Amino acid sequence: MPFLLFPSFAHAYDNTACWHYAEQQGPRPDITCVPITAALLQSLQNATPAQLASIFNEPGETFPDGTIHYTGNDLNNDGGYQGTIILTLNAGQVAAIDATLDDPNQGGAYLHYHWSAGAFCSDLPGAGPVCPPSQ
Numbered sequence: 001m002p003f004l005l006f007p008s009f010a011h012a013y014d015n016t017a018c019w020h021y022a023e024q025q026g027p028r029p030d031i032t033c034v035p036i037t038a039a040l041l042q043s044l045q046n047a048t049p050a051q052l053a054s055i056f057n058e059p060g061e062t063f064p065d066g067t068i069h070y071t072g073n074d075l076n077n078d079g080g081y082q083g084t085i086i087l088t089l090n091a092g093q094v095a096a097i098d099a100t101l102d103d104p105n106q107g108g109a110y111l112h113y114h115w116s117a118g119a120f121c122s123d124l125p126g127a128g129p130v131c132p133p134s135q
Contacts, residue, residue: 015027015028015031015032015033015057015058015073017033018031018032018033018073019031019033019073028061028071029058029059029060029061030058030060030061030069030070030071031058031070031071031073032056032057032058032070032071032072032073033057033073034055034056034057034072034080035072035080035081036072036080036081036082036083036085036099036101037080037081037124038113038122038124038125038126038127040055040080041085041097041099041113041115041122041124041127042115042127043055044085044087044094044097045094045097045115046093046094046095047087047093047094048092048093048094049068049089049092052068052070052087052094056070058070060087066088066089067086067087067088067089068086068087068089069084069085069086069087070084070085070087071083071084071085072084072085072101081101081102081111081124082101082102083099083100083101083102083110083111084099084100084101085097085098085099086098086099088116095116095117096114096115096116096117097113097114097115097116098113098114099112099113099114100112101113101124110123111123111124112131113127113131114131
């Protein structure tokens with residue numbers, strides 16, 4: 001019998017610590033309990049899908065346009081943000097990051113983080129140049 005190796009995210013969908021609707025709605029590959037921070041978002045630059053799955057401990061949800069989506073749902077309020085991260089890949093690596101985040105300690109104020117080759121802005125405190133207001 002051959003020996004099988006499983007990647008580090010073999011236990012995907014184990015997001016019960018922060019996804020309280022799993023029983024009603026079923027498992028979701030995009031929900032991650034990893035706290036979303038500016039440093040985490042920066043670490044996603046040029047990452048591969050395997051690296052993303054390892055970072056988020058989930059495979060993410062792949063859309064027909066090739067983007068991979070994650071929903072940060074850290075309910076422990078340990079300094080991270082909640083929200084949606086959309087990752088655009090090019091040649092098997094993250095080429096753009098577009099995140100809309102909610103600071104649970106700020107009464108629902110939305111923050112943005114946008115990165116692509118040659119362009120970057122963020123509303124996250126201390127992360128870089130501030131994004132222009134949405135229209």
